[in-house]
Amino acid sequence: MARVLIIGSLEAELGQAARIAVARGARLTVAEGAAAGLAKLRADGADLVLCDVTHDVGWLISCLAEERIACPVIACGRPNDAEAAVRAIRAGAKEFLPLPPDAELIAAMLQTVAGEADKPVVKDPAMVALLDRATQIARADASVLITGESGTGKEVLARHMHAASRRANGPFVALNCAALPEALLESELFGHEKGAFSGAVAARKGKFEQANGGTLLLDEIGEMDPRLQAKILRAIQEREIDRLGGTAPIRVDVRILAATHRDLQAEVAKGRFREDLYFRLAVVRLRIPSLRERPADILPLARYFAERYAQANGLPVRMLSPEAEGMLLRHPWPGNVRELENAVHRAVLLAEGSVIGIDAIELMAPATDAAMAAPITAAMPEASPPPIAPAPPAATPPAPRNAATLVGRRMEEVERELILETLSHCLGNRTRAAEMLGISIRTLRNKLHEYRAAGVTVPPIPGQMPASATVD
DSSP: OOOEESSSSSHHHHHHHHHHHHTTEEEEESSEEEEEEEEHHHHOOOOOOEEETTSSSSHHHHHHHHTTTOOOOOEEEOTTTTHHHHHHHHHHEEEEEEEEEEOOOOOOHHHHHOOOOOOSOOOHHHHHHHHHHHHHHSSSSSEEEEOTTTTOHHHHHHHHHHTTTTTSSOOOOEETTTSSSSHHHHHEEEEEEEETSSTSSSBBBBBBHTTTTTTEEEEGGGGSOOHHHHHHHHHHHHEEEETTSSOOEEOOEEEEEEEEEEEHHHHHTTSSHHHHHHHTTTTTEEEEOOOGGOOOGGGHHHHHHHHHHHHHHHOOOEEEEEEEEHHHHHHHOOHHHHHHHHHHHHHHHOOOOOEEEEOOOOOOGGGHHHHHHHOOOTSSSSSSSSOOOOOTTOOOOOOOOOOGGTTOOOOHHHHHHHHHHHHHHHHTTTHHHHHHHHHHHHHHHHHHHHHHTTTTTOOTTTSOOGGOOOOO
């Protein structure tokens, strides 16, 4: 359930947006102005802010950056508010939502910030058994470590466990530990007191306090700095946290779910992950099989995505042709469910006629040629090397490039262009970009540090100010 803060009057079109958000399952809070909205964000946090452009959107975003509060802001206004919309986008607003609002656009925004709210779609015996076990242990309060390749649906499983738990009426708060730099991550997790750092003009609750009475998902915990790992360990052991700049511990009642695509036991052996924290997190371990290991799920998932994206785009719901289904069954899906979702979404948009045929399905080129080769279609032979997992539905892969255009250029120039283009297409999301590029998040951050030091503009982290005001 997404937590949405609306800044502005609910008497006109913004009120309609609020009603749509509530109807789509959002938990809503309202503030009359930007200052009141900032106070609510400090106290309770939110997953998304819808702010009327009649308020100072730029001031709000600037304050969020100074106080290390990571929350995307959507500017809202009538189409004739063009100048205000431009100012808001330049100030760092993620999008401009025209009023009166479009229900499906708001639904897409809520899905982006809250993850998939539907129940897992499973048919393969391996996944049925896993889901049964997850439901069984959901009623306990023990920490759970969810592992699996990127794109297998770790957050979907975590949300399912929260919904099946005794804490279902409490908040579900998720934080991607790889998406934020260490200083910002620490503030996001534990909050801070007034004066804790430059820009901390008021106290603010972190994710642990926001999840009090509910569930906290620490996604990609394998990327967390060892210093923060120690603080997480203490929070689990003592059930209390210390805000940055705080003088007394704060008691918290939170169930911890952790997720990672890494082998944490191997990370422990290499000294990159604390052994004591690993055993605290892995009271119960759930491994989600790759899509290659559960082929019986491919077609049920494809049919589900075909119906969902047809409805989301106002298109007729069409079945996949037998040839198209055969093509999906033969593909290795290295990007797992996320890659399948992307492929079906594209097919829904490209299909012509009464069914989704084989011509509408585009599968990505092999990883070694992904930056230059065009997508593979039914007319081309299948590629044996696995492709890189594509970006989420909101971000399309970088445009294909002819190899001849690269001749004569230096390797580091080509690499830099590829990294920055991929990051732009992922809307600044470091984790997604690293997945597409086939490199670790640490390697990506090091590259971005090099580019910024050389004076190159780097896409900002989602929800934050531009690169000049942010540290990767």
